[in-house]
Amino acid sequence: MRKPMVWSVSGFVLGVAATLYLGHLLVVRGQQSERPGNSLSPPIDLPHDLSGLSIKNPRVRVVHTTDPKFEGGSMYLQQADPWLGYQWGKSLFQRNFRERDGVYGDTGKIEGILLPDGVSKMMDRSHTNSCGACHNVPYRDAGAGMTIAKNGGSGRNTPHMFGGGLVEMIGLQLRLQLLAIADENRDGWISFEEMKKAKRAIISNLPNGVNGERVEIDFGSFDDEDGDGYPDLNPVIFPIFVDKAGQRIAFAKNLKSPDVAGYTFEVQVFGHGHLYMPFRPPVSTTLRAFTIAPWEIHSGLQAHDPTTYTSPNRDALALVSNAGAQQFVTAAGKDRGGVRAPTKSGLPGISLDDPDRDGYCEEISEGDLDVAEWYFLNHPAPARGRQTSDTIIGERLFHKIGCASCHIPDWHLLAHNPKAKDYMQRYDGDRRFFELHVAFNDKNDRMEGKLAYLAEKKGNLTLPKRGAYTIRGIYSDFKYHDVGEEFYQMQFDGSIQKKWRTTPLWGVGTTAPYGHDGASLDLDNVIKRHGGEALDQRTRYLALTDLERKQLVCFLQQLVLYQTDQLPCDMNGDGKIDEHFKVQGMDTGLERFNPEWLFKVPAKIEGSIRNIHGHRIVSFALTNLRQAYGLDLEYLRDTDGDGFPDVIDPDPLRPGFRDGIR
Numbered sequence: 001m002r003k004p005m006v007w008s009v010s011g012f013v014l015g016v017a018a019t020l021y022l023g024h025l026l027v028v029r030g031q032q033s034e035r036p037g038n039s040l041s042p043p044i045d046l047p048h049d050l051s052g053l054s055i056k057n058p059r060v061r062v063v064h065t066t067d068p069k070f071e072g073g074s075m076y077l078q079q080a081d082p083w084l085g086y087q088w089g090k091s092l093f094q095r096n097f098r099e100r101d102g103v104y105g106d107t108g109k110i111e112g113i114l115l116p117d118g119v120s121k122m123m124d125r126s127h128t129n130s131c132g133a134c135h136n137v138p139y140r141d142a143g144a145g146m147t148i149a150k151n152g153g154s155g156r157n158t159p160h161m162f163g164g165g166l167v168e169m170i171g172l173q174l175r176l177q178l179l180a181i182a183d184e185n186r187d188g189w190i191s192f193e194e195m196k197k198a199k200r201a202i203i204s205n206l207p208n209g210v211n212g213e214r215v216e217i218d219f220g221s222f223d224d225e226d227g228d229g230y231p232d233l234n235p236v237i238f239p240i241f242v243d244k245a246g247q248r249i250a251f252a253k254n255l256k257s258p259d260v261a262g263y264t265f266e267v268q269v270f271g272h273g274h275l276y277m278p279f280r281p282p283v284s285t286t287l288r289a290f291t292i293a294p295w296e297i298h299s300g301l302q303a304h305d306p307t308t309y310t311s312p313n314r315d316a317l318a319l320v321s322n323a324g325a326q327q328f329v330t331a332a333g334k335d336r337g338g339v340r341a342p343t344k345s346g347l348p349g350i351s352l353d354d355p356d357r358d359g360y361c362e363e364i365s366e367g368d369l370d371v372a373e374w375y376f377l378n379h380p381a382p383a384r385g386r387q388t389s390d391t392i393i394g395e396r397l398f399h400k401i402g403c404a405s406c407h408i409p410d411w412h413l414l415a416h417n418p419k420a421k422d423y424m425q426r427y428d429g430d431r432r433f434f435e436l437h438v439a440f441n442d443k444n445d446r447m448e449g450k451l452a453y454l455a456e457k458k459g460n461l462t463l464p465k466r467g468a469y470t471i472r473g474i475y476s477d478f479k480y481h482d483v484g485e486e487f488y489q490m491q492f493d494g495s496i497q498k499k500w501r502t503t504p505l506w507g508v509g510t511t512a513p514y515g516h517d518g519a520s521l522d523l524d525n526v527i528k529r530h531g532g533e534a535l536d537q538r539t540r541y542l543a544l545t546d547l548e549r550k551q552l553v554c555f556l557q558q559l560v561l562y563q564t565d566q567l568p569c570d571m572n573g574d575g576k577i578d579e580h581f582k583v584q585g586m587d588t589g590l591e592r593f594n595p596e597w598l599f600k601v602p603a604k605i606e607g608s609i610r611n612i613h614g615h616r617i618v619s620f621a622l623t624n625l626r627q628a629y630g631l632d633l634e635y636l637r638d639t640d641g642d643g644f645p646d647v648i649d650p651d652p653l654r655p656g657f658r659d660g661i662r
């Protein structure tokens, strides 16, 4: 009698264990797992999602190329099939990385950049396996999100990245414009002599001749007038100390360190606000760097990225990325490709360095970063929602009481000018390949989009025109301000962060909670929290009538984000939004902003089928996944399915998630 009892008990335990285990798997898969299948594929072996919204492409590391002729390489995905490159980047942002991808390491361990005491660390590591776990309002976009334990006990709220490319381009242009003021002999850095002679660091948001509110923004003095060893510039500018040859002295603490002959700098337009810390910037400067750092700290995934760790002149500059953004060597990660695996193709092999020693190599590739950057660069900007008399009056009040003195609406990007004699005038231009005009349509009572290309076709390539562009309604001066004690953050080490970057207000209507700490649950509350340099404006806000305050808030509430892939949108430029948009002969319903419709080989949906209950549904799963997503292209083909494409897999026929073999 005993035995069966034991069996049934252990059977019960096994059952519970299995439930827990499977439950765990379900949680792990909760967000945006890979579901490549369609209604005909067995859901266990090839998971499917008939809504078509999940990630469909397998985890295959993208191979970095600089020539678009290599099919499936990162430059091909950017120039020959730009929407596929965009979608591939999007799926990397949403993907839940698995153990077999090398995710995590020292989960929950206190880690990150040091705080000013030189010992306390900014956050902890390996707490989520996806960018999309935090940046998820709206879902499936580079949205805003939760507040996390970072810098101090009061935490940091997750900002959105709609229009992130425009922010990056403002920052890189600011750097050139500021350098041009002080670097008199144009050698790329500012000597002690030049510091003394330089005028103040004053920049206009708009050049003469461009419509809009033109203001001068004072970023401080290039000189070290107070003698503390740092130039007296606004903290958005991070100095890098150099020797008399202009080469970076990585361990110089300040202008008084041995051999320092001056400095150059990065302009850090991302992040809420950080105290200066020597040796490396307190926050990432470019979109690429702001992808390397989160993957490493939030998910334990180290990138092997020669684009960021290669500095030909040993100055502050690394290479210019495929997407055209100057990178800085201060962002170089731990994986430097010391040992590379052999390949049969003759391409540089994967890095075997494995800095976190979990056995998984080249967890993020240089090509992955190329497509991730391509996605962020091009991610559409926030929009304006429904206009009413209240929002219009509110906007006027916003200007009238002085909010726009920091929350500056418009910025201008100067056109690409590669041949300028003066390197400080070699602006990048607008590097994006498209933009989305999004507005509220009163007649249809919904937000609607219209796709506009910023690129031209040359043969089979799509190349950004890199023209000038005026950004309307971003609402920031990209400067740090002391906006009063109610915003001060005591960091873990007791140091106090008093200055914050003026938050760009685009999208603010849909990104509660507010403030760097997410401590203000509504707009009225965060406006009333302003003091310090914004005390006047707060006082004037409080002096408004109840109705006027509501109108001002109404104005802010119509600065919105939207779910890009659900946005009704004119995709084919025929001037209307179709009720029955046909792609590959299939009726996809309302015309929407779905990048898959614009791939070189557009996606083909399954269409009308019967589901398990016999109901007719439209399946948005694909029947041409391999062709649409380019899975058979030379540089993406991964025959043994281990995530290393054949061209860099040391053994393309032997699966090995760790290094292509093991």
Ligand code: HEC
Pocket (backbone or CB within 6 Å): 093, 127, 128, 130, 131, 132, 133, 134, 135, 147, 148, 150, 156, 157, 158, 159, 160, 161, 164, 167, 269, 270, 271, 272, 273, 283, 287, 290, 291, 292, 294, 295, 298
């Ligand atoms: C655990 C939550 C979390 C995850 C996961 C996460 N982020 Fe963030 N992200 C944040 C927070 C919080 C900030 C603000 C940090 C600060 O300034 O202190 C931020 C800021 C950013 C910014 C700057 C945006 C701006 O306008 O200032 C970028 C870019 C960014 N993250 C990219 C990423 C990418 C790419 C990934 C995935 C590789 C990622 N993040 C994963 C929480 C997260």
Ligand code: HEC
Pocket (backbone or CB within 6 Å): 272, 398, 401, 402, 403, 404, 405, 406, 407, 480, 481, 483, 487, 500, 501, 502, 503, 505, 508, 511, 513, 514, 515, 516, 517, 523, 526, 527, 530, 533, 534, 537, 538, 541, 556
């Ligand atoms: C002196 C410059 C300055 C002025 C003037 C100013 N702000 Fe701000 N504002 C800031 C800074 C800096 C922050 C960021 C605070 C933080 O990160 O916690 C901010 C944050 C905000 C936020 C929160 C955004 C978010 O996403 O969390 C709103 C809303 C806002 N300001 C609206 C206003 C309004 C309305 C006015 C006019 C009454 C105004 N501001 C005047 C500098 C200013």
Ligand SMILES: [Ca+2]
Pocket (backbone or CB within 6 Å): 182, 183, 184, 185, 186, 187, 188, 189, 190, 191, 194
């Ligand atoms: Ca100089």
Ligand SMILES: [Ca+2]
Pocket (backbone or CB within 6 Å): 102, 302, 354, 355, 356, 357, 358, 359, 360, 361, 362, 363
């Ligand atoms: Ca590893």
Ligand SMILES: [Ca+2]
Pocket (backbone or CB within 6 Å): 638, 639, 640, 641, 642, 643, 644, 645, 646, 649, 651, 652, 660
């Ligand atoms: Ca392989």
Ligand SMILES: [Ca+2]
Pocket (backbone or CB within 6 Å): 640, 642, 644, 649, 650, 651, 652, 653, 654, 655, 656, 660, 661
């Ligand atoms: Ca292999």
